[in-house]
Amino acid sequence: MRKQLAATIEELIQKDSTLVLLYGDVGTYGFRRSQAQFPERVHNVGILEQSMVSMAAGLSMQGFTPVVHTIATFLVERALEQIKDDFGYQRLGGNFVSIGASYDLASWGCTHECPGDVGILKNVPEVEIVVPGSAAEFDSLFKQSYRNGHPTYFRLSNKSNPASHEVEFGKANVIRVGKRATVLAAGPMLGRVEEACKDLDVTILYYTTLAPFDNETLRRNLAGENLIVCEPYYSGACAADIAVALGSRPAAVSYIGVPREFPHHYGTMDDIDKLFGLTASAMSATIKKILSNNG
């Protein structure tokens, strides 16, 4: 997805003279052509995420469409107040594109991990949250929304689903329809969910925009009495949205996602997925257990 960011920027910056990219000394090689061609609109700002976000707000005030890019924890957790005050409160448009989703950078340790991004930004009014499941989906969702006048967060991951879908900003996809339960997959969880549910008669819904949350698609497609929400970030980050979407509909809701604990392990993201039971086979067992316990 990161390569796609560079490619998408390279394409858009040619035709959109309002686009400005600010990045925090990561991905320099990918942006080299854009930077060489448009040095006034592509800046490796340095390692100062808070000022980078405020600067982007100033550029937005000047009529530009800023894109700010760095590792998720530094963008969301370090510069959170800048996103809140300078973009949310001031109602300015801009784009925050992260890499290093959850524990993509497992070997670097927990200082470089950010499973909190979605839940944290859910608490900032005005901010839109997009979690693409593949490079092609990022390209499409970014192009649909990057100039919509809102602050929009794009969570890019090294983990992609095996197949891309036609995705619409703000709208969930119905992947398949079943009778026994509803399984909701966010972004890069879809591949694992499809694998885990391959012999189960369940409805699978696919969410790539998490804010605004598409209540309607969930409400209209509930199957059975169980709703299982599968998220690649801290589990339950969208629980408040789910509750609102369900309203008075009775449903047993379960959450499968990253637990709120520091793994204190290095290794790869696959290692941490195993640790947290987030492989397709472990998720299959969990889903089957939920369904047998809850009828």
Added chain:
Amino acid sequence: MNHLKEKILRAATAAQEGHIPAAYSILDIVWVLYDRILGVTPENANDPDRNRFILSKGHAAVGLYVVLAEKGFISSDLLKDFGKFESPLGGHPDRLKVPGVEASTGSLGHGFPMAVGLALGAKIKKKPSRVYVIVGDGEANEGTIWESAMLAAHHKLDNLYCILDHNHSGDGAMGPGNMRKKFESFGWHASSIDGHDQKAIHAALTQRVLGKPVAVIAETVKGKGIKIMENSPEWTHKYPAPEQLETMAQELRAIKDHA
């Protein structure tokens, strides 16, 4: 200036809101900006290529509001309801509510980097517009102030003016030291002036130095004009009783305006 100071005094006292001493320390600077430097009026306030002013130390907002009222951006009547539920004017300014307010500041250390972004934006657009930002000396504790100082010099933003309102608010914790030397060492053109001398303010804010942003260290007095308030930590967030308010108003009226 003194009638504006009286307006601040009455508005803040009526509302029991707003930092009177901080508003007084910036007042001469804000006045000179709107009167003689910015060229921004209610008529051209939405011109995309206008000069911009950001009050990074947003808690001095009432000092900005009286100048905006005096210049016709907002009605003076609004000052009476300062801080009330329906009022567009609050303890920190809201750019979506107050014509002439460029940024919703309040949390310290945000306005300066936003000004850097505005100045960079003007450069990208190849427009001659300039950006002015007032930063407090207490605010200069924030890391983003130093990040911004580096960024502005690195990007050669000679359309950016940072005015440091050195009213010694920060001395109780950690004063900023010699800010002129510090800005110079960061690659800025820097000078120190009496922040209540409007001629000196005007001269400092009309300098242009090719390739360098301009820092102006304005030596100011918190509560300037009301003796009991001047440099008094007690008055940072305090309001006079009715009788004392009238005595203060008389004291202000007796000062000869040197503007």
